[in-house]
Amino acid sequence: xxxxxxxxxxxxxxxxxxxxxxxxxxxxxxxxxxxxxxxxxxxxxxxxxxxxxxxxxxxxxxxxxxxxxxxxxxxxxxxxxxxxxxxxxxxxxxxxxxxxxxxxxxxxxxxxxxxxxxxxxxxxxxxxxxxxxxxxxxxxxxxxxxxxxxxxxxxxxxxxxxxxxxxxxxxxxxxxxxxxxxxxxxxxxxxxxxxxxxxxxxxxxxxxxxxxxxxxxxxxxxxxxxxxxxxxxxxxxxxxxxxxxxxxxxxxxxxxxxxxxxxxxxxxxxxxxxxxxxxxxxxxxxxxxxxxxxxxxxxxxxxxxxxxxxxxxxxxxxxxxxxxxxxxxxxxxxxxxxxxxxxxxxxxxxxxxxxxxxxxxxxxxxxxxxxxxxxxxxxxxxxxxxxxxxxxxxxxxxxxxxxxxxxxxxxxxxxxxxxxxxxxxxxxxxx
Numbered sequence: 315x316x317x318x319x320x321x322x323x324x325x326x327x328x329x330x331x332x333x334x335x336x337x338x339x340x341x342x343x344x345x346x347x348x349x350x351x352x353x354x355x356x357x358x359x360x361x362x363x364x365x366x367x368x369x370x371x372x373x374x375x376x377x378x379x380x381x382x383x384x385x386x387x388x389x390x391x392x393x394x395x396x397x398x399x400x401x402x403x404x405x406x407x408x409x410x411x412x413x414x415x416x417x418x419x420x421x422x423x424x425x426x427x428x429x430x431x432x433x434x435x436x437x438x439x440x441x442x443x444x445x446x447x448x449x450x451x452x453x454x455x456x457x458x459x460x461x462x463x464x465x466x467x468x469x470x471x472x473x474x475x476x477x478x479x480x481x482x483x484x485x486x487x488x489x490x491x492x493x494x495x496x497x498x499x500x501x502x503x504x505x506x507x508x509x510x511x512x513x514x515x516x517x518x519x520x521x522x523x524x525x526x527x528x529x530x531x532x533x534x535x536x537x538x539x540x541x542x543x544x545x546x547x548x549x550x551x552x553x554x555x556x557x558x559x560x561x562x563x564x565x566x567x568x569x570x571x572x573x574x575x576x577x578x579x580x581x582x583x584x585x586x587x588x589x590x591x592x593x594x595x596x597x598x599x600x601x602x603x604x605x606x607x608x609x610x611x612x613x614x615x616x617x618x619x620x621x622x623x624x625x626x627x628x629x630x631x632x633x634x635x636x637x638x639x640x641x642x643x644x645x646x647x648x649x650x651x652x653x654x655x656x657x658x659x660x661x662x663x664x665x666x667x668x669x670x671x672x673x674x675x676x677x678x679x680x681x682x683x684x685x686x687x688x689x690x691x692x693x694x695x696x697x698x699x700x701x702x703x704x705x706x707x708x709x710x711x712x713x714x715x716x717x718x719x720x721x722x723x724x725x726x727x728x729x730x731x732x733x734x735x736x737x738x739x740x741x742x743x744x745x
Contacts, residue, residue, distance in 0.1 A: 330655025384479025
Protein backbone atom coordinates (compact mmCIF):
# COMPACT_ATOMS: atom_id res chain seq x y z
CA UNK A 315 0.00 0.00 0.00
CA UNK A 316 1.23 3.52 -0.73
CA UNK A 317 1.24 6.25 1.89
CA UNK A 318 -1.14 8.29 -0.27
CA UNK A 319 -3.66 5.43 -0.24
CA UNK A 320 -3.24 5.05 3.52
CA UNK A 321 -3.93 8.74 4.11
CA UNK A 322 -7.00 8.54 1.90
CA UNK A 323 -8.37 5.55 3.81
CA UNK A 324 -7.45 6.60 7.36
CA UNK A 325 -10.37 7.51 9.60
CA UNK A 326 -8.75 9.99 11.99
CA UNK A 327 -11.80 10.13 14.27
CA UNK A 328 -11.85 6.38 14.82
CA UNK A 329 -8.07 6.30 15.26
CA UNK A 330 -8.31 9.09 17.82
CA UNK A 331 -10.87 7.24 19.89
CA UNK A 332 -8.82 4.06 19.78
CA UNK A 333 -5.67 5.88 20.87
CA UNK A 334 -7.55 7.57 23.71
CA UNK A 335 -8.83 4.17 24.86
CA UNK A 336 -5.25 2.86 24.87
CA UNK A 337 -4.17 5.88 26.93
CA UNK A 338 -6.98 5.19 29.41
CA UNK A 339 -5.68 1.66 29.90
CA UNK A 340 -2.13 2.90 30.59
CA UNK A 341 -3.11 5.89 32.73
CA UNK A 342 -3.27 4.25 36.21
CA UNK A 343 0.21 2.70 36.09
CA UNK A 344 2.98 4.29 38.16
CA UNK A 345 5.72 4.51 35.57
CA UNK A 346 9.22 5.76 36.30
CA UNK A 347 12.59 5.70 34.55
CA UNK A 348 12.96 2.05 35.58
CA UNK A 349 10.78 -0.63 37.06
CA UNK A 350 7.90 -2.99 36.43
CA UNK A 351 5.31 -0.36 35.50
CA UNK A 352 7.61 0.86 32.71
CA UNK A 353 7.98 -2.72 31.48
CA UNK A 354 4.23 -3.30 31.69
CA UNK A 355 3.74 -0.24 29.49
CA UNK A 356 6.14 -1.67 26.91
CA UNK A 357 4.39 -5.05 27.09
CA UNK A 358 1.12 -3.26 26.28
CA UNK A 359 2.77 -1.53 23.33
CA UNK A 360 4.21 -4.88 22.24
CA UNK A 361 0.70 -6.28 21.88
CA UNK A 362 0.16 -3.71 19.12
CA UNK A 363 3.58 -3.53 17.48
CA UNK A 364 6.47 -6.02 17.80
CA UNK A 365 8.94 -3.95 19.80
CA UNK A 366 12.10 -5.49 21.18
CA UNK A 367 12.80 -4.91 24.87
CA UNK A 368 16.38 -4.12 25.88
CA UNK A 369 17.56 -4.46 29.49
CA UNK A 370 20.61 -2.46 30.59
CA UNK A 371 21.97 -3.34 34.07
CA UNK A 372 22.16 -0.78 36.86
CA UNK A 373 25.65 0.62 37.15
CA UNK A 374 26.31 0.56 33.40
CA UNK A 375 28.25 3.64 32.30
CA UNK A 376 26.50 5.37 29.42
CA UNK A 377 28.35 8.42 28.11
CA UNK A 378 28.79 10.66 31.19
CA UNK A 379 25.93 8.99 33.09
CA UNK A 380 25.38 5.77 35.03
CA UNK A 381 22.25 3.64 34.81
CA UNK A 382 20.60 4.00 38.24
CA UNK A 383 19.20 1.36 40.54
CA UNK A 384 15.75 0.08 39.66
CA UNK A 385 12.75 1.49 41.53
CA UNK A 386 9.44 -0.23 42.22
CA UNK A 387 6.59 0.74 44.50
CA UNK A 388 3.74 -1.29 45.97
CA UNK A 389 1.96 1.14 48.28
CA UNK A 390 2.29 4.43 50.14
CA UNK A 391 0.19 6.46 52.54
CA UNK A 392 0.05 9.01 55.30
CA UNK A 393 -2.24 8.09 58.19
CA UNK A 394 -3.52 10.50 60.81
CA UNK A 395 -3.72 9.81 64.53
CA UNK A 396 -7.03 7.98 63.99
CA UNK A 397 -5.43 5.58 61.52
CA UNK A 398 -7.21 7.03 58.48
CA UNK A 399 -5.32 7.22 55.18
CA UNK A 400 -5.47 10.94 54.45
CA UNK A 401 -2.94 10.72 51.59
CA UNK A 402 -3.22 7.48 49.64
CA UNK A 403 -1.05 6.30 46.73
CA UNK A 404 -3.92 4.01 45.72
CA UNK A 405 -6.08 7.05 44.98
CA UNK A 406 -3.50 8.77 42.76
CA UNK A 407 0.08 7.73 42.07
CA UNK A 408 1.26 11.36 41.88
CA UNK A 409 0.88 11.45 45.67
CA UNK A 410 4.35 9.92 46.00
CA UNK A 411 7.50 11.67 44.87
CA UNK A 412 8.68 9.37 42.11
CA UNK A 413 11.74 7.29 43.09
CA UNK A 414 11.20 7.83 46.83
CA UNK A 415 13.24 5.53 49.05
CA UNK A 416 11.38 3.21 51.49
CA UNK A 417 9.97 4.95 54.56
CA UNK A 418 8.13 3.81 57.71
CA UNK A 419 8.10 6.63 60.26
CA UNK A 420 5.89 8.22 62.86
CA UNK A 421 6.40 11.97 62.95
CA UNK A 422 4.84 15.26 63.89
CA UNK A 423 3.37 17.62 61.31
CA UNK A 424 6.33 19.97 61.67
CA UNK A 425 8.72 17.10 60.98
CA UNK A 426 6.61 15.94 58.03
CA UNK A 427 6.11 19.32 56.34
CA UNK A 428 9.53 19.50 54.57
CA UNK A 429 8.58 16.30 52.74
CA UNK A 430 5.20 17.58 51.50
CA UNK A 431 4.80 19.30 48.12
CA UNK A 432 1.81 21.28 46.89
CA UNK A 433 0.92 24.05 44.44
CA UNK A 434 -0.54 27.10 46.20
CA UNK A 435 -1.43 28.66 42.85
CA UNK A 436 -3.30 25.50 41.80
CA UNK A 437 -4.89 24.40 45.07
CA UNK A 438 -6.93 21.49 43.69
CA UNK A 439 -4.18 19.77 41.71
CA UNK A 440 -1.49 17.35 42.87
CA UNK A 441 2.01 18.22 41.60
CA UNK A 442 4.36 15.73 39.97
CA UNK A 443 7.79 15.52 41.58
CA UNK A 444 10.76 13.18 41.16
CA UNK A 445 14.00 12.37 42.98
CA UNK A 446 15.77 10.10 40.50
CA UNK A 447 19.36 10.85 41.45
CA UNK A 448 19.04 11.90 45.10
CA UNK A 449 18.06 9.35 47.72
CA UNK A 450 15.21 10.98 49.57
CA UNK A 451 11.43 10.74 49.72
CA UNK A 452 8.31 12.84 49.72
CA UNK A 453 4.58 13.13 49.18
CA UNK A 454 2.59 15.40 46.88
CA UNK A 455 -0.89 16.61 47.73
CA UNK A 456 -3.31 19.35 46.84
CA UNK A 457 -2.73 22.63 48.60
CA UNK A 458 -6.20 22.37 50.12
CA UNK A 459 -5.20 19.04 51.68
CA UNK A 460 -1.99 20.55 52.99
CA UNK A 461 -3.67 23.54 54.63
CA UNK A 462 -6.26 21.27 56.25
CA UNK A 463 -3.71 19.09 58.04
CA UNK A 464 -4.02 19.47 61.81
CA UNK A 465 -1.18 19.21 64.27
CA UNK A 466 -0.58 15.71 65.61
CA UNK A 467 1.29 12.52 64.91
CA UNK A 468 1.31 10.96 61.44
CA UNK A 469 2.28 7.49 60.26
CA UNK A 470 4.21 7.76 56.98
CA UNK A 471 4.83 4.68 54.83
CA UNK A 472 6.36 4.29 51.38
CA UNK A 473 6.54 0.61 50.47
CA UNK A 474 9.11 0.82 47.68
CA UNK A 475 12.38 -0.81 46.65
CA UNK A 476 15.46 0.82 45.16
CA UNK A 477 18.09 -1.75 44.30
CA UNK A 478 20.26 -3.01 41.42
CA UNK A 479 18.16 -4.05 38.46
CA UNK A 480 17.79 -2.79 34.91
CA UNK A 481 16.84 0.14 32.75
CA UNK A 482 14.44 -1.04 30.05
CA UNK A 483 13.66 0.49 26.67
CA UNK A 484 11.68 -0.65 23.66
CA UNK A 485 12.73 -0.51 20.02
CA UNK A 486 11.03 -1.27 16.72
CA UNK A 487 12.91 -1.25 13.42
CA UNK A 488 11.02 -1.17 10.12
CA UNK A 489 13.39 -1.70 7.18
CA UNK A 490 12.87 0.32 4.03
CA UNK A 491 14.33 0.47 0.55
CA UNK A 492 17.33 2.43 1.83
CA UNK A 493 19.36 2.24 5.05
CA UNK A 494 18.86 5.91 5.95
CA UNK A 495 16.56 6.05 8.96
CA UNK A 496 13.74 8.14 10.35
CA UNK A 497 13.90 8.12 14.15
CA UNK A 498 10.70 8.45 16.20
CA UNK A 499 11.35 8.73 19.93
CA UNK A 500 8.96 9.01 22.89
CA UNK A 501 9.51 9.06 26.65
CA UNK A 502 7.46 6.56 28.65
CA UNK A 503 8.60 7.31 32.20
CA UNK A 504 5.84 9.47 33.67
CA UNK A 505 3.10 8.05 35.93
CA UNK A 506 -0.51 9.26 35.55
CA UNK A 507 0.13 12.17 33.17
CA UNK A 508 -1.93 11.88 30.02
CA UNK A 509 -0.60 14.58 27.69
CA UNK A 510 3.01 14.74 28.83
CA UNK A 511 3.63 11.05 28.38
CA UNK A 512 0.72 8.93 27.21
CA UNK A 513 -0.18 11.01 24.16
CA UNK A 514 3.27 10.42 22.69
CA UNK A 515 3.20 6.71 23.47
CA UNK A 516 -0.20 6.02 21.90
CA UNK A 517 0.39 8.17 18.81
CA UNK A 518 3.84 6.66 18.20
CA UNK A 519 2.36 3.17 18.56
CA UNK A 520 -0.42 3.90 16.07
CA UNK A 521 2.02 5.62 13.70
CA UNK A 522 4.18 2.49 13.70
CA UNK A 523 1.10 0.34 13.05
CA UNK A 524 0.26 2.44 10.00
CA UNK A 525 3.81 2.55 8.65
CA UNK A 526 4.07 -1.23 8.86
CA UNK A 527 1.28 -1.37 6.26
CA UNK A 528 2.95 0.71 3.55
CA UNK A 529 5.82 0.43 1.10
CA UNK A 530 8.61 2.43 2.72
CA UNK A 531 11.46 4.30 1.11
CA UNK A 532 13.20 5.06 4.42
CA UNK A 533 13.83 2.69 7.29
CA UNK A 534 12.08 3.66 10.53
CA UNK A 535 13.25 3.22 14.10
CA UNK A 536 10.83 3.74 16.99
CA UNK A 537 12.24 4.20 20.49
CA UNK A 538 10.18 3.98 23.69
CA UNK A 539 12.59 5.18 26.35
CA UNK A 540 12.74 6.69 29.83
CA UNK A 541 13.36 10.43 29.53
CA UNK A 542 16.96 11.67 29.34
CA UNK A 543 18.71 8.57 30.69
CA UNK A 544 16.97 6.37 28.12
CA UNK A 545 18.02 8.44 25.11
CA UNK A 546 21.53 8.75 26.52
CA UNK A 547 21.67 4.99 27.04
CA UNK A 548 20.49 4.28 23.48
CA UNK A 549 23.00 6.76 22.01
CA UNK A 550 25.82 5.29 24.09
CA UNK A 551 25.07 1.75 22.89
CA UNK A 552 24.18 2.61 19.28
CA UNK A 553 26.58 5.21 17.90
CA UNK A 554 26.92 3.36 14.60
CA UNK A 555 23.14 3.12 14.19
CA UNK A 556 22.70 6.76 15.20
CA UNK A 557 24.92 7.80 12.28
CA UNK A 558 22.24 6.46 9.91
CA UNK A 559 19.53 8.80 11.23
CA UNK A 560 18.60 11.11 8.34
CA UNK A 561 15.49 12.59 9.97
CA UNK A 562 13.99 12.37 13.44
CA UNK A 563 11.14 13.49 15.67
CA UNK A 564 10.58 13.43 19.41
CA UNK A 565 6.85 13.21 20.12
CA UNK A 566 5.32 14.65 23.28
CA UNK A 567 2.31 16.61 24.49
CA UNK A 568 0.31 15.93 21.32
CA UNK A 569 -3.09 15.15 22.80
CA UNK A 570 -4.36 18.49 24.09
CA UNK A 571 -6.55 20.93 22.18
CA UNK A 572 -3.85 23.52 21.57
CA UNK A 573 -2.34 24.28 18.17
CA UNK A 574 0.76 22.51 16.93
CA UNK A 575 4.28 23.52 17.95
CA UNK A 576 7.33 22.29 16.08
CA UNK A 577 10.74 22.82 17.67
CA UNK A 578 13.53 22.79 15.12
CA UNK A 579 16.60 20.61 15.36
CA UNK A 580 19.90 22.12 16.49
CA UNK A 581 20.88 22.52 12.83
CA UNK A 582 17.59 24.40 12.23
CA UNK A 583 17.49 23.95 8.44
CA UNK A 584 17.38 20.19 8.01
CA UNK A 585 14.92 18.40 5.77
CA UNK A 586 12.77 17.35 8.74
CA UNK A 587 12.63 20.98 9.90
CA UNK A 588 11.52 22.12 6.46
CA UNK A 589 9.07 19.24 6.00
CA UNK A 590 7.38 19.88 9.35
CA UNK A 591 7.17 23.63 8.73
CA UNK A 592 5.75 23.06 5.24
CA UNK A 593 3.05 20.63 6.37
CA UNK A 594 2.03 22.85 9.28
CA UNK A 595 1.87 25.88 7.03
CA UNK A 596 -0.67 24.18 4.76
CA UNK A 597 -2.61 22.56 7.57
CA UNK A 598 -5.90 23.98 8.82
CA UNK A 599 -4.69 24.09 12.42
CA UNK A 600 -3.04 26.84 14.41
CA UNK A 601 0.67 26.26 14.64
CA UNK A 602 4.04 27.77 15.30
CA UNK A 603 7.62 26.82 14.51
CA UNK A 604 10.18 27.67 17.19
CA UNK A 605 13.96 27.60 17.26
CA UNK A 606 16.03 24.99 19.04
CA UNK A 607 17.02 25.54 22.66
CA UNK A 608 19.06 23.01 24.69
CA UNK A 609 16.21 22.34 27.10
CA UNK A 610 13.08 20.27 26.71
CA UNK A 611 12.78 16.60 25.89
CA UNK A 612 15.14 14.06 24.35
CA UNK A 613 15.75 16.15 21.23
CA UNK A 614 18.47 17.83 23.30
CA UNK A 615 20.25 14.45 23.64
CA UNK A 616 19.97 13.55 19.96
CA UNK A 617 21.03 17.10 19.05
CA UNK A 618 23.97 17.23 21.47
CA UNK A 619 27.05 18.43 19.55
CA UNK A 620 28.77 15.06 19.51
CA UNK A 621 25.82 13.57 17.61
CA UNK A 622 24.08 16.63 16.14
CA UNK A 623 21.32 14.51 14.65
CA UNK A 624 18.55 16.11 12.55
CA UNK A 625 15.88 15.59 15.21
CA UNK A 626 13.09 18.05 15.99
CA UNK A 627 10.34 17.95 18.60
CA UNK A 628 6.68 17.72 17.57
CA UNK A 629 4.17 18.97 20.13
CA UNK A 630 0.90 20.75 20.60
CA UNK A 631 1.11 22.86 23.78
CA UNK A 632 4.77 22.78 24.83
CA UNK A 633 5.92 21.69 28.27
CA UNK A 634 5.38 24.32 30.93
CA UNK A 635 3.01 26.34 28.74
CA UNK A 636 -0.27 24.79 29.87
CA UNK A 637 -1.48 25.03 33.48
CA UNK A 638 -2.04 21.28 33.74
CA UNK A 639 1.63 20.51 33.02
CA UNK A 640 3.14 18.12 35.58
CA UNK A 641 0.02 18.09 37.73
CA UNK A 642 -2.99 15.85 38.23
CA UNK A 643 -4.81 18.23 35.89
CA UNK A 644 -3.02 16.48 33.01
CA UNK A 645 -5.61 13.73 33.01
CA UNK A 646 -7.62 11.79 30.46
CA UNK A 647 -10.17 14.61 30.13
CA UNK A 648 -7.39 16.99 29.12
CA UNK A 649 -6.39 14.73 26.22
CA UNK A 650 -8.89 14.80 23.37
CA UNK A 651 -9.46 11.93 20.89
CA UNK A 652 -9.83 14.39 18.00
CA UNK A 653 -6.47 15.96 18.88
CA UNK A 654 -4.78 12.56 18.90
CA UNK A 655 -6.30 11.74 15.51
CA UNK A 656 -5.19 15.05 14.02
CA UNK A 657 -1.68 14.62 15.43
CA UNK A 658 -1.44 11.22 13.77
CA UNK A 659 -2.61 12.55 10.41
CA UNK A 660 -0.22 15.50 10.55
CA UNK A 661 2.71 13.22 11.32
CA UNK A 662 1.81 11.03 8.36
CA UNK A 663 1.74 14.16 6.17
CA UNK A 664 5.24 15.05 7.35
CA UNK A 665 6.39 11.53 6.56
CA UNK A 666 4.70 11.84 3.16
CA UNK A 667 7.04 14.75 2.42
CA UNK A 668 10.12 12.80 3.55
CA UNK A 669 9.12 9.72 1.58
CA UNK A 670 8.30 11.66 -1.59
CA UNK A 671 11.02 14.29 -1.59
CA UNK A 672 12.84 13.10 -4.69
CA UNK A 673 14.75 15.13 -7.23
CA UNK A 674 13.52 14.96 -10.81
CA UNK A 675 15.08 15.45 -14.23
CA UNK A 676 13.11 17.03 -17.08
CA UNK A 677 13.50 14.76 -20.12
CA UNK A 678 12.33 17.56 -22.47
CA UNK A 679 14.26 20.50 -21.02
CA UNK A 680 14.40 22.66 -24.16
CA UNK A 681 11.18 24.61 -24.19
CA UNK A 682 8.00 23.39 -22.58
CA UNK A 683 6.80 19.97 -23.73
CA UNK A 684 3.31 20.06 -25.21
CA UNK A 685 1.09 19.25 -22.26
CA UNK A 686 -2.30 19.49 -23.98
CA UNK A 687 -1.83 16.44 -26.17
CA UNK A 688 -0.92 14.49 -23.04
CA UNK A 689 -3.99 15.61 -21.12
CA UNK A 690 -1.95 17.66 -18.67
CA UNK A 691 -3.08 21.17 -19.61
CA UNK A 692 -6.31 22.94 -18.87
CA UNK A 693 -7.51 26.16 -17.25
CA UNK A 694 -4.57 27.62 -15.39
CA UNK A 695 -4.88 26.71 -11.72
CA UNK A 696 -2.84 25.15 -8.96
CA UNK A 697 -2.47 21.77 -10.68
CA UNK A 698 -1.25 23.28 -13.97
CA UNK A 699 1.09 25.63 -12.13
CA UNK A 700 2.45 22.68 -10.15
CA UNK A 701 3.18 20.89 -13.43
CA UNK A 702 4.92 23.92 -14.91
CA UNK A 703 7.00 24.51 -11.79
CA UNK A 704 8.17 20.90 -11.73
CA UNK A 705 9.15 20.96 -15.38
CA UNK A 706 11.07 24.19 -14.89
CA UNK A 707 12.94 23.14 -11.77
CA UNK A 708 13.37 19.44 -12.58
CA UNK A 709 17.05 19.96 -13.30
CA UNK A 710 18.39 17.31 -10.96
CA UNK A 711 19.33 19.90 -8.35
CA UNK A 712 15.95 20.79 -6.82
CA UNK A 713 14.00 18.40 -4.64
CA UNK A 714 10.22 18.39 -4.66
CA UNK A 715 10.25 20.21 -1.31
CA UNK A 716 12.55 22.85 -2.81
CA UNK A 717 9.99 23.35 -5.57
CA UNK A 718 7.07 23.43 -3.13
CA UNK A 719 8.73 26.14 -1.07
CA UNK A 720 9.64 28.27 -4.08
CA UNK A 721 6.31 27.80 -5.89
CA UNK A 722 4.24 28.30 -2.74
CA UNK A 723 2.24 25.17 -3.54
CA UNK A 724 1.42 22.29 -1.14
CA UNK A 725 3.77 19.34 -1.41
CA UNK A 726 0.88 16.93 -1.94
CA UNK A 727 -0.27 18.89 -5.01
CA UNK A 728 3.22 18.81 -6.48
CA UNK A 729 3.54 15.11 -5.70
CA UNK A 730 0.36 14.39 -7.65
CA UNK A 731 1.62 16.45 -10.58
CA UNK A 732 4.99 14.70 -10.50
CA UNK A 733 3.27 11.31 -10.65
CA UNK A 734 1.45 12.30 -13.83
CA UNK A 735 4.63 13.63 -15.39
CA UNK A 736 6.35 10.34 -14.58
CA UNK A 737 3.49 8.42 -16.21
CA UNK A 738 3.92 10.49 -19.36
CA UNK A 739 7.70 9.98 -19.26
CA UNK A 740 8.31 13.72 -19.20
CA UNK A 741 10.49 13.51 -16.09
CA UNK A 742 12.60 10.89 -14.42
CA UNK A 743 13.36 10.35 -10.77
CA UNK A 744 17.05 10.63 -10.04
CA UNK A 745 17.18 10.56 -6.19
